[in-house]
Amino acid sequence: MRAEPFACTWLDTRQDRTDKVVLTANADHWNKERGPRLEKIVFHNDISPAEALNLVCDTEGEVDIVTEISPADIERVESSEHARLHAIDAMRIILGLVNRGVEDAPLDDARTRRALNMAVDRDRLVREGFGGYAYPAAGVTPPYAIGGLSDLQPYPHDPEGAKKLFREAGWPDGRALRLATLADLAGVAEMFAEDLRDALGIEVELTIIPNEELLAAQHALVEKVMPLPFDVLVFAWIDLTSDAPAAFMHGELYGETGPFRAGPPVEKFENLMGEFATEVDAGRQGELSAEIDRFVYDEALSVFLAYPQALYAVNKHVNFVGYATTFELAETEVKEEHWSRRNGS
Amino acid sequence: MTSQVSPQVAAGQEGRTPVGTVHVVDPHPLNWLYITWNTMEEPVRTDERGHMVGAVLEDSRWTGERTLEIDVRRGIRFQDGEECTAHNFKRAFEEMQRWKAPHPPGSNLNIHQDTTIEIVDDYKLLIHFPEPDGLVLGKMRGMHIPSTRFWEEIGFGYRKLGTGEGHW
Numbered sequence: 001m002r003a004e005p006f007a008c009t010w011l012d013t014r015q016d017r018t019d020k021v022v023l024t025a026n027a028d029h030w031n032k033e034r035g036p037r038l039e040k041i042v043f044h045n046d047i048s049p050a051e052a053l054n055l056v057c058d059t060e061g062e063v064d065i066v067t068e069i070s071p072a073d074i075e076r077v078e079s080s081e082h083a084r085l086h087a088i089d090a091m092r093i094i095l096g097l098v099n100r101g102v103e104d105a106p107l108d109d110a111r112t113r114r115a116l117n118m119a120v121d122r123d124r125l126v127r128e129g130f131g132g133y134a135y136p137a138a139g140v141t142p143p144y145a146i147g148g149l150s151d152l153q154p155y156p157h158d159p160e161g162a163k164k165l166f167r168e169a170g171w172p173d174g175r176a177l178r179l180a181t182l183a184d185l186a187g188v189a190e191m192f193a194e195d196l197r198d199a200l201g202i203e204v205e206l207t208i209i210p211n212e213e214l215l216a217a218q219h220a221l222v223e224k225v226m227p228l229p230f231d232v233l234v235f236a237w238i239d240l241t242s243d244a245p246a247a248f249m250h251g252e253l254y255g256e257t258g259p260f261r262a263g264p265p266v267e268k269f270e271n272l273m274g275e276f277a278t279e280v281d282a283g284r285q286g287e288l289s290a291e292i293d294r295f296v297y298d299e300a301l302s303v304f305l306a307y308p309q310a311l312y313a314v315n316k317h318v319n320f321v322g323y324a325t326t327f328e329l330a331e332t333e334v335k336e337e338h339w340s341r342r343n344g345s
Numbered sequence: 346m347t348s349q350v351s352p353q354v355a356a357g358q359e360g361r362t363p364v365g366t367v368h369v370v371d372p373h374p375l376n377w378l379y380i381t382w383n384t385m386e387e388p389v390r391t392d393e394r395g396h397m398v399g400a401v402l403e404d405s406r407w408t409g410e411r412t413l414e415i416d417v418r419r420g421i422r423f424q425d426g427e428e429c430t431a432h433n434f435k436r437a438f439e440e441m442q443r444w445k446a447p448h449p450p451g452s453n454l455n456i457h458q459d460t461t462i463e464i465v466d467d468y469k470l471l472i473h474f475p476e477p478d479g480l481v482l483g484k485m486r487g488m489h490i491p492s493t494r495f496w497e498e499i500g501f502g503y504r505k506l507g508t509g510e511g512h513w
């Protein structure tokens with residue numbers, strides 16, 4: 001991805017799903033120890049998440065696994081007769097993308113960005129926003145990632161220190177902070193906005209981007225042709241492995257060719273990423289990944305909020321095996337008491 | 346670099362018989378990718394913690410800054426019975442390289458357009474890069490290796506739709 005509009009190859013993946021996708025076991029697969037252990041998996045795309053939650057909690061034989069359980073529904077699952085909650089340490093982060101390119105506020109000043117980080121009460125966010133099923137974020141790399149580990153601690157919740165730093169950086173009097181987010185992160189953004197108002201004494205204008213405007217907003221962020229209409233965007237991102245987080249997390253969020261970079265490229269970051277991308281020694285690559293994470297933390301290139309766990313509601317007779325970076329079911333199996341084995345389905 | 350991908354040893358042939366059915370509702374926007382990972386071979390996959398383990402790629406080693414030697418696992422058969430060899434690996438790589446942005450998650454997963462594959466034998470190949478690419482094994486998490494029939498009849502949509510961009 002590059003800033004020039006005609007060099008950008010943005011891809012739409014939003015396509016209608018078929019009502020059902022049925023996977024049948026390939027019993028001839030080479031890795032027999034891994035699986036498949038199930039004879040058949042049926043993905044239902046014609047059932048809404050809300051309906052699916054009711055079915056997995058209240059019935060047997062209708063829905064066995066529902067992914068992406070909201071923290072608001074945790075109690076519903078935990079009190080269910082038929083379902084169990086599975087929480088997986090996932091390679092996911094929720095952060096505030098800071099638009100370092102705004103002209104009328106000092107978001108290009110690291111002191112401002114550190115102040116935003118120090119304004120956040122992450123313990124409250126984890127407790128009230130995620131029902132406890134998340135970790136306070138310190139940098140981009142989760143502490144359970146395999147590669148690029150560091151000893152970073154979350155920025156302290158220090159409202160007084162944040163306010164002092166914010167003033168030193170010269171935030172204009174009366175200038176409201178423009179916070180934006182997507183609908184599914186509205187609750188997190190509202191808590192973040194409260195923290196900013198309380199700690200910094202500023203107005204925060206929160207915009208929830210409606211789902212019907214999501215694609216246009218994604219284009220604007222990725223293409224970087226027009227000025228971005230936010231100061232901070234509460235945003236969720238993932239990784240495809242946990243071996244070298246800088247490759248897919250930091251590179252996408254801050255790199256010159258990163259689709260989610262908000263603000264000009266950062267020279268030192270580019271130099272570190274250049275060395276990281278051409279390093280073929282795994283040990284040195286891990287060191288560089290950690291160094292990159294420390295750099296973005298020290299510079300507070302984002303407001304690091306939380307590493308949410310991936311939550312699943314699973315029928316109690318299913319031995320579910322969850323993954324940090326994917327949703328694969330090769331090792332998942334069902335007990336003898338499961339409806340499909342009782343019925344011979 | 347080899348140490349970044351742990352070998353995954355195929356177990357004996359005794360494996361258990363698949364049994365039972367589960368019904369799943371997965372509203373995640375990457376469901377299309379999860380379906381792909383559940384059904385297709387890749388050079389590498391990840392274990393539960395996200396660590397890369399070898400799949401079609403049984404082992405690999407850098408023989409220089411710009412050449413990666415790959416051992417293709419023996420004994421892999423696709424669902425249609427075709428044996429998976431270095432030729433399937435090369436075909437999948439070259440099909441992917443046709444597109445400017447084959448991966449919806451981002452073009453940072455792209456492999457340099459001037460990269461080439463040299464087949465040594467049915468189970469060994471060399472990837473020659475125009476410049477060192479220390480991230481290539483991770484990028485291969487987004488490379489799917491199907492049978493010849495897949496490319497001839499479906500091809501990630503472009504047999505029907507005329508383009509592969511966005512259909513991975």
